[in-house]
């Protein structure tokens with residue numbers, strides 16, 4: 001498989017875990033990481049491998065066609081594969097300011113597809129989300145054939161990108177694979193997302209804000225399992241196919257927050273029910289029959305072990321946490337949570 005792999009968004013949560021996994025498990029590959037270093041991108045996530053000769057970092061905004069093509073032109077040869085992680089990824093931010101989501105998630109994907117159109121040998125992997133399928137009731141699970149029914153500006157931008165990927169395969173014959181995954185957790189996740197936010201608030205004695213009644217359900221997967229899934233899809237996926245990945249670990253939000261409170265501070269006194277997120281999807285669940293059958297993939301990390309390890313990681317890395325909670329993040333935080341007092 002690939003000798004040279006370009007990844008986008010490698011300084012973010014899942015992308016950086018993917019780089020670490022590849023350097024361990026595919027030692028003869030060269031990885032080129034294109035990342036704009038937005039608030040969510042952090043060079044510290046890859047500090048331990050920054051000088052590895054098998055790794056190159058190029059700071060590029062993927063929406064900027066000229067800069068993107070200039071960066072890719074510096075490679076000694078066109079890459080064998082491209083795995084596209086870069087995105088604006090936080091639903092709450094997409095409610096406060098959708099435009100960046102349209103730019104990065106739709107236009108950015110379009111720029112990469114245009115590059116891929118000129119380099120037809122390249123395998124292109126689109127890293128997408130279960131959220132494009134919309135919201136489930138109390139029963140059932142999303143399959144790859146579930147119609148797209150995105151509900152938030154974030155998921156609508158991801159769904160739009162997925163459809164462009166599909167169109168470029170159908171119309172131009174690009175060798176594309178799309179992965180859709182449920183909620184990830186693990187090391188290096190920006191503490192705006194549920195699990196790391198709750199860990200740090202429990203640690204620091206701050207309120208733990210639960211939206212609505214806390215009964216919304218998500219399926220949780222450890223990031224390492226997701227990264228193994230993306231790698232398997234890259235190496236063994238069939239052109240034009242979509243693959244769903246999930247952890248088969250459904251929990252409602254309150255269960256998760258209580259479990260974190262138990263493990264971090266030993267009481268529930270910090271938990272606060274706050275005003276719900278507008279348009280809040282009720283439930284996500286993934287049917288992973290296809291990846292089991294066709295790719296031989298299984299989630300390996302149980303939620304109990306994965307959560308305990310993740311808590312340990314955040315507690316052991318206070319300097320990383322301090323650094324990522326920058327001024328830019330604080331101003332979003334103040335804007336979003338101000339007024340979301342007890343519901």
Ligand code: NAD
Pocket residue numbers: 008009010011012013014015034035036037038039040041042060061062063084085086087088089090104108127128129130158180181182183184185190
């Ligand atoms: P993240 O927000 O942690 O990281 C995003 C990365 O993309 C950052 O490094 C950022 O600097 C970079 N980036 C943003 N805009 C860019 C631009 N215009 N040009 C270049 N780089 C840019 O995101 P994540 O949680 O690691 O998610 C990665 C991918 O996986 C996304 O496509 C997301 O939709 C998808 N996904 C995430 C989850 C999840 O639970 N986090 C679940 C399923 C799918």
Ligand code: TYD
Pocket residue numbers: 090091092183192193194195197209210211216217218253277
């Ligand atoms: P999040 O981590 O933002 O992921 P997504 O919205 O993409 O699933 O949120 C996970 C769930 O946790 C979601 O139902 C919203 C809820 N949530 C809270 O209750 N409080 C919070 O402070 C956050 C960030 C999320």
